[in-house]
Amino acid sequence: MTSYISGASIRALRERAGMTQRHLADRLGITDKAVSKWETDRGLPDITLVEPLACALGVSVAELLSGEQIVNANRAGNLLRAKFYVCPLCGNVIHATGEASISCCGIALPVLEVENAVDGRIPAAPENAAAADPSAHLPRVEVADGEVYLTMEHPMGKDHFISFMAYVTTDQVFFRKLYPEQTADARFPYRGLGIIFAYCNRHGLFACRTPRVQRKSTVRLM
Structure with a gap:
């Protein structure tokens, strides 16, 4: 059972x-x-x-x-427009552009809170890629040839993995569902400034604002 x-x-x-x-x-x-x-x-x-x-x-x-009490100071102050929900039973991922009542498998789903937000604000991408922590829950971002490439150094086993990556702009959402044993990466068309999301099945949702890019640029998000 x-x-x-x-x-x-x-x-x-x-x-x-x-x-x-x-x-x-x-x-x-x-x-x-x-x-x-x-x-x-x-x-x-x-x-x-x-x-x-x-x-x-x-x-x-x-x-x-x-089985654990959830304490999140950002629960009431999160002003992000993009909302993600994950069903703990079937793993279904649902995106909404605002507050919504979402249910799956017969249960109401709480909105995912951005774990690394500070006072409800999504941090910017650090300019110094070399200073990034390799254990961070956000991908390395490379913008080139009209596309944004996301790669991560993260376990992808059955019990600990990145469930999805997303790139959200003011009017578009690009999304890739990931599964254990796959490579933790994604490629989306670049549409300017937005937010990169990555969801770890153990540690939750992490996000960072995309950097301003004029030429080919590589950063590692913390």
Whole structure:
């Protein structure tokens, strides 16, 4: 059985909320035996119960699935127009040009927050490529011959990989879905200033504004 929710996480969140198994069961309209099975990993909540379960426990769906409390100071201050959503069950990636209510596999998806944003602002690409950290979650960007090339030094194994790269301008979105064992790279037509996004399945979404380019230029984003 593929487990998308840890029984230990459900128990910890229930106890943190000060509820008994019966109390939680009553709120969900199920039996306390069902809750006991979840917490001992002898069963999983039906997919239709994931969102109500998160609500009953006082956490987001993302927190329920990860088992960790999410603290992000940029959640309320993120003014980026481009929004990305990733389904934790099927891996589907959805893009929206503004705030939206997005659901997939029967659960509501939280908008991905840009992990390296500062006070809701996307940082600019550093001018000195040699000073970049090779473990950074953003690609090396090269603009030449009317195209933008993205390459990354990042693991691409089954448990840790870059799920997608995107290049967003004021009126266009270019996107490449990536999978384990593939090369972490992408090539898009260059359409001027915009934002480069890269999503790591472990560490989240990272972004950087594209540099001003007049001639062939190479930078590594941090």
